[in-house]
Amino acid sequence: MLDQLMVCEEAARRGGAVLLDWVGRFKVREKGPADLVTEADVASQRAIRDCVLSHFPNHGFLGEEEGVSDRPDAEYVWIVDPLDGTTNYVHQNPQFAVSVALVKAGQVVVGAVYDPSADECFTAQRGAGAQLNGEPISVSTVVSLSEALVAVSFSARVDARSPQIPLFLEIVTRAQAIRRTGSAALNLAGVACGRFDAYWAIDNKPWDVAAGLLLVEEAGGATLSPEGEPVDVMAPRLAVAATPALQRELSGAVGQAKS
Template identity: 40%
Template sequence: MENDLSLATEAAVTAGKLLRKHFGKSLVVDEAMHHDIKLALDKESQELITGILLGARPTDALYGEEGIAGNQDSGRQWIVDPIDGTVNFFYGIPHFCISIALRVDDEVVLGVIHDPMVGETWTIEKGGVPLLNGEPVSVSSREKLEESILFVGCGKSTEALNTGIERFHKASLRARKMRMMGSAALGMAYICCGRLDAYVESTISLWDIAAGKLLVEAAGGKVTLTRREGEADSWSIVATNGKIPIEEIL
């Protein structure tokens, strides 16, 4: 039987091929909001991933941005973001990914983040070494904010936007460079391999960061999640290389 990490990688890479096929083409918009877009392709990608994962593990549960599937009483739950960076994808910006994690008895035990445009795949199993295209990676060694590149997310609500913009301004006075990149999962993958030094956002969903959290922590970084009260599966996140004094800009 194919092991769980290989299965998740297969699902992510297969979905990536679907996204590449449609990138830059005319797309069906299911819902257009002020600060977000939902595509028919989001659902198609999740259905493809669901078919692969639950086809091989029919007793498992699946929890994704586009809904749930499988046996919701199972202690094994796949957490899926079928396109993290949908707005980038829609506008023809090649910075998006597929994120898949497996949670067993409330503990995330593996993660895969796949960037189909660059051809990069990050993988991690709990207790193991994070890999980028099969090669070990680790967080950066930078310790000073003045040498760091920080990614600040702004979310979608007015509150989250205001918080993100305030943090961006405050951090920009200290950091070497600031980024707003549009994909939480890729931001965390970039911290994992030392390209970025921190990612901060006041409102994010579990499917955006489940795989990335395990990757960053296994690579030597630190991730703090705080549940937002009164909001279903909504979190604030601070992810760093574990060395820079991020609290100085929060």
């Protein structure tokens, strides 16, 4: 049987190679206010789609760009973000990534997050652990927000009335420090390998986080919603942390900000 994880990593690396090839020579348009898409996004997605469907022609495919959705009711569906961190990419900030995940019955079974700028490929297979360039990784042991480096994500457009503002203020006053990288996939990969201790976001899409959630789970982390419920990968709201104790404190901070 063809190795699904091997194909997943191959697809992510192919997408990343396309992104590097397009740096500095793409056109940009807006999908919505402050929501950019480039020719590179589209080219990367096509390369990924061609790779996975050439190996698994009966699988479904859900990609962020161009509304691409093939066989969404198939037993296995690939969920892909060909360029997570488009604004960074447009500004030639190296914090962008490719995210590729394979889902069966709503559960991610393999995933890869590839950072082409650093040539770092984070991979995971359910029940088999998580790796960075083939070496095992694990989450940190931090149990308190006061000692935690926390990654955050906001919507593309945030105004003064956004519920994300009081949530940010609640967490920034409790955490040791906050970072906003602009890439949900890299935030989750960072938690998986111990570079971040926690990550929260309330406005992600499936392709942003599918692969990264599996990375954190297989690296030993706690992946729940802000309400402490299991994450629905198709409608993700995240309060992800390295340890259960830290996850509970993070969820509590989210709840207090909303009250």
